[in-house]
Amino acid sequence: MLEAPTASREKLTAAPPRLDLNFIKPDSISLISYPYAPVLSGRGIDRYCYFLYGFLAEVGVHVKIAGIPSVKASIRSVAMAEPRIMWKVWRATAPIFHAVSPVGGRLAAVSNKRPLITSIHDVIPFFLHNYSPMKYTFLRHCISVSARFSDALIVPFEFTKKFIVKKFGIEPKRVNVVNLGVDLDQFHPKTLGQSSGKQILFLGGGFPIIRGGDILLRAFCRASAELDDTELLVSGTGPEEDLLRTLASRLGISSKVRFLGFIRESELAGYLRSSDLLVHPSRLGFSLSLLQAMACRTPVLVTDDLDLPEAVADAGVVCRSGDVVDLSKAMVRILTDCHLAENMAHRGYQRSKEFSLNRMFLGTLDVYRRFCRGK
Secondary structure, three states: OOOOOOOOOOOOOOOOOOHHHOOOOOOEEEEOOOOOOOOOOOOHHHHHHHHHHHHHHHHOEEEEEOOOOOOEEEOOHHHHHHHHHHHHHHHOOEEEEEEHHHHHHHHHHHOOOOOEEEEEEOOHHHOOOOOHHHHHOOOOOOHHHHHOOOOOOEEEOHHHHHHHHHHHOOOHEEEEEEEEEEEEEEEOOOOOOOOOOOOEEEEEEEEOOOOHHHHHHHHHHOOOOOOOOOOOEEEOOOOOHHHHHHHHHHOOOOHHHHEOOOHHHHHHHHHHHOOOOEEEEOOOOOOHHHHHHHHHHOOEHHHHHHOHHHHHHHHHHHEEEOOOOHHHHHHHHHOOOOOHHHHHHHHHHHHHHHHHHHHHHHHHHHHHHHHHOOO
């Protein structure tokens, strides 16, 4: 059994009467974490599992974890781990099963675990057919099985819900939109004494090119003449980071680009607060770092890929996907117009409050409630 972490330093608000936490009994939830784990590793679903597990423990719910330590994001690692986790899932007993990803949802569905709730965080695999084909074919299969055989789905945006309903022909009422939550205690605005230089931040993770790092470098190259005192900070790891370094050198902007490598979870808020702009031109769509930046009053600039327009709404600037010129002009406009930047910071901060951890927790409990009461 994995030990439940503390949910968050953010104080938990009282649940609305309609949620009535009294229905939850010890051992009432089996949380299928595989191939993730409730740890702050930098991976989004690990973080989701960590906070959800911690919250349930804090309100007195004894949660059984059906999982193993976080598995690397590779087909080989998953294939090696599946026999162990399949046995754990098959043996698990609980009135409610919640798979935190469709990978675990597939195993629970095959094991005929009911009622089954599966969280599907995105539909990226259906838009990336030529990138890592084996991995994304497997993920498409997992989403398909989870969508068809889960009793309920939890998704973060209306975009995701509409796609799943249309793709698999399932009833809309089975798909519940519960926005992801930001730790508003960790990610908060700058305090007096903290200065932010002219810095643009890009968070590429393990796939900085597919997250739009190449587009950003080209846009920054075009904008650099008008942003003479601005530095671009690039966080990313793996082979794609080497490709971006080569591209920066070829574009002649290496002296204005600083490659940070991997940013630890504990360091992320500091980088967001000290930056003047977070740029996220990702082909993968949404990243929680957008909401974290907004919570820090850092303006965000995105492209119109997948669920990004819905995520930022009117709190950020949205450019056309893949449009280097559009992105370049937007960066210059934001960084040279202090009134625009301040307005974006304010609107972003207000929007981030709509994505608190408390709202995520209570929305998830509302889905549980239906099954605990036989609804």
